[in-house]
Amino acid sequence: MLSRVAESLFWMSRYFERAENTARFLDVNFNLLLDLNNITHTENPNYWIALILVTSDRERFNDLYKEYNAHTVTDYLVFNKNNPNSITSCIGLARENARSIIESISSEMWEQVNNLYHYLQSVTPQFVHNDPYSFYKEIKNSSHLFQGITDNTFSHNEGWDFIQIAKYLERTDNIARLIDVKYHMLLPELHSSLEESEDSTDIVAGSVDIIQWMAVLKSCSALEAFRKVYLSKIDPDNILRFLILDRSFPRSINFSVCAAEDALWRISGSSRHRYVNNADRLIGKMEAELSYTSIEDIYSKGLHLYLADLEQRLVKIGEQVHLTYFAYHTPEIEPQDVEEALPFTGVAGGRANWSQAQQQQQQ
Template sequence: MLSRVAESLFWMSRYFERAENTARFLDVNFNLLLDLDSITPVDHPNYWKPLIMVMSDPEHFNSLYQEYDAHSVTDYLVFNRKNSNSILSSISMARENARSIIESISSEMWEQLNNLYHFLQSVSPQQVHSDPYSFYKEIKNASHLFQGITDNTFSHNEGWAFVQIGKYLERADNAARLIDVKYHMLTTSPARHSDLVSGSVDIIQWMAVLKSCSALEAFRKVYLSKIDPENILSFLILDRSFPRSIAFSICAAQEALWRISGSSPHRYANNVDRLIGKMEAEMSYATVEEILQQGVRPFLEEIEQGLARIGEQLHLLYFAYHTPKIEPADISEALPFTGLDGRRANWSQSQQQQ
C-alpha cells in the first residue's frame, strides 16, 4: 500500500470521528442546560467554556469572540473554518482525504461522506440554534452509517486497519480530554453538600459526562448504585468491554497496528507497537485507586501525551517522506522522485492538528 493512501485513510477516519465527537458534546450540553434550567441559572459562561477546552484552543476562541455563550460556541465549533476542529472543517478535510484516494475506497463510502458534506453546506446557524437536536442527530447518524458502510463494503486489509487506528486514537484522545476537563470542574466546584453528587445539579452533570460518551445506559447495567465519580472514572477509563472507553480504544488501535506490522503480545516490530503496547499494559493493570492517588489530571495528561507520541511515530514510520541518506557524486542523480510537474509530492499532513 502506498504511504499517501494509508495516510489519507487514517486522517479521513480520524476527522470523521472528530466531527462526531464534537456533535455529541454539543448535543449533550444543550440537553444538560434544558435539564438544569428549572433548578439553577444556566446563563453562566462555565457551561460553555469546557467545550472549547475539550475540543479546541481557548486562546484562539478568545481572539474571535467576546464571550462564551450558545451562539458563539456553536458558531466556532460547527461552522468556523478558521477552527480546524470545527465540524465543517473536519468533514471538509475528511472529504478531501477521501477524494484524493477515491479509487481506493468504496463508492458507498464516498457517497455517504459527500452527502454529509453537502448537508453541512446547506445548513445555516439559525437552523442549528432553532433545532439543535435534529442537526446533531444527523451528524451522529451519518458517522454511524459511514462506519457501518466502511465495515461492510471496504476490504479488511491494511487500509481498513489504518481506518481503525485513526478512529480509535481520536476516540481515546477525545475521551481523555473530556474526562480531564469535566472531572476537574466538578470536583473543584464549591461543595454545597457533604457528598459530591448528593445534589441534583451534580447528578445531572455527571450524567452528562456519561452521555457525552454514550455511556449512561451501559454504565447503569454495570453499576446499579447511585452515580459515583470513582465508578464513572473506572468505566470511562478502564472498562475493556465498552467501545468508547479509553482502555477499549487503545486496545482496538493496538490490534489494528498488529495487523499491519505482525507484532504479538511479547514481541514488537517497531517503535509504534512498543509505545502502544506499553500504554495498553499500563491500562490493563491500573486501578481507580492508583489513578486517584496519582491524580486524575496527571494520569490523563500522560495518556494524551502518549497518544500524541504514538501519532508522531506512526507518521514517521508509515507516512513520512524519506529521502536517501547517501548521495552519489553526481548531485543530479541524487534528486529524489518529486511527483508530478517536478514538485515534491505533498503527502504529509503533519502540519494538520492531530
C-alpha cells in the first residue's frame, strides 16, 4: 500500500472520531447543566472551560472570545474554522482526505462523509442553540454509520488496519483528556465553591458529585454498560476502573489500546515476544502495563500525572507510526535521536506537533 493512501486513511478515520468525541462532550455538557439546574448554580464558566481544556486549545479560544458560555464555546467547537479541532474543521479535513483517495475507499464511505459535510454546511448556529440534542445526535449517528459502512464495505486489509489504529488512538486520547480535565481539575473547584456558599449542604455536594460522574459515563456511552458490571451506587473508584482498565468495554482506555496494538501488529507482523519497529514496541509496552495496573497503582502515582504521562506516550506512538509508515525518508540515514523527533510536515521542510501535521498539509 502507498504511504500516501495509508496516511489519508489514517487521518480520515482520526478526524471522524475526533468530531464524534467533540459532539459527545458538548451534548453531555448541555444535559449535565439541565440535571444540575435545580440543585446548584449552573452559570459557572468552569462548566464550559472544561470543554476547551479537553481540546487543549485554551490560548486560541482566549484570543477569539472574551468569556466562556454556551454560545462562545459551541461556536468555537462546532463552527469556527480557525479551530482545527472544531466539528466543522474535522469533517472538512476527513472529507479532503477521503477525496484524495476516493479510488481506494468504497462509494458508500465517500457518500457518508460527503453527506455529513454538506449537512454541516447547511446548519446554522441558531439551530444548534435551539435544538442541541438533535444536532449532536446527528453527528454521533453519522459517525457510527460511517464506521459501520467502513467495516462492511471496505476490505479488511492493511488500509482497514490503519483506520482502526487512528480510531483507537484518538479514542484513547479523548477518554484520557476527559477524565483528567473535567473531573480532576473542574470538580474540586466546584466543590470548593459549594463549600463557600452559605446555602450549600453535604446533600447538595453529594448530588452534584453523582450527577457529574454520571456525565463522565454518558460522555463515553458507558452508563448502561457500567451498571451491568457494577450494580452498586455510582462510585468514582469503580468508574475510573471501568473507563481506564476494563478490557471488554469498547470505549475504555485498555480496550482501545489493545485494539490499536492488534491492528499495528497485523500490519508489521510483530508478536508478543518480538517487535518489528518502535511503534509496536511502545504500544506493546503500554498494553502490558495496563494489563497489570490496578486503580491503587494509578492513585499512588496521582491520577493527573498518570493520565498526562499516558497522553504523552500516545503522542510518541503517533510519531512513530508517522515515521515508520508515512514519512518520506531513508531509515538508514535518520539521525540518532529520531525516536524523539517530530514528523516531517511537508511544509517548507519544517516540523510540527504530529497531531497537527496533516492539518498543515491541507492548508
